[in-house]
Amino acid sequence: LxxxxxxxxxxxxxxxxxxxxxxxxxxxxxxxxxxxxxxxxxxxxxxxxxxxxxxxxxxxxxxxxxxxxxxxxxxxxxxxxxxxxxxxxxxxxxxxxxxxxxxxxxxxxxxxxxxxxxxxxxxxxxxxxCYAEKEMDIIGVQREAGKPAMVLMADKGRYAGGAFVAFKADKRQRLWDRVQGKVGGPVPIGLKKEKAEWLKPGLVGRVRFLKGEERLRHAKLLDYREE
The missing domain is CATH 3.30.470.30 (DNA ligase/mRNA capping enzyme)
Structure with missing residues (x-):
């Protein structure tokens, strides 16, 4: 160039x-x-x-x-x-x-x-x-003092990246309550993230993310449910 x-x-x-x-x-x-x-x-x-x-x-x-x-x-x-x-x-x-x-x-x-x-x-x-929305599995969370909380997502078994959690206090606390009951899941191969909590299967999140990439970019968690 x-x-x-x-x-x-x-x-x-x-x-x-x-x-x-x-x-x-x-x-x-x-x-x-x-x-x-x-x-x-x-x-x-x-x-x-x-x-x-x-x-x-x-x-x-x-x-x-x-x-x-x-x-x-x-x-x-x-x-x-x-x-x-x-x-x-x-x-x-x-x-x-x-x-x-x-x-x-x-x-x-x-x-x-x-x-x-x-x-x-x-x-x-x-x-x-341009944004898209999709349901994915929540396989982990990252919560550090002074930093925005993130959920770590997988799509059809493949790691997809992280999405920010911007819920109001009551909805965010309900999510953390559900997360707490699933802590202890396996660490995905090659994804040993420091200060990440890995979860057992069963928690699904709907994510809004920027189009055009394989991994999540500018992603935000819109909602969640338990299977």
Missing amino acids: AGEAEAIEAESFIIDGETITVNEAGLSDFQALQSAVTRRKPSRDLYLVAFDLLHLNGHDLRNMPVEDRRQILQELIPAVGRIQVSKAMPGTGDAVYHLVDRAGLEGMVSKRKDSVYRSGPTMNWRKIK
């Missing part, structure tokens, strides 16, 4: 973008990206998706409309290579969101066409995330 950036025909530039790696379906894979950046050997599967241009050859472009900045960016980046310009999708926000959601992607970003670039919170651009 650094080599391709060096080959761009410009004296200086600041590009806004995101490094990704893709799975077999050609979709961005966050978990694979985490693995790629921690390998000892350099990965050949990384791409930089460029979506904005802030400075070029000493000129500040941030007061230009995003459409104009992206047009200059499109002309700056070669048509082929590992640095690629993200393509805007035409249509209404709800129609594009429907396609993104059906594809199982994490979400979409929307920007006003005439907006200038400003750091910090703004209503000129929004990130809309």
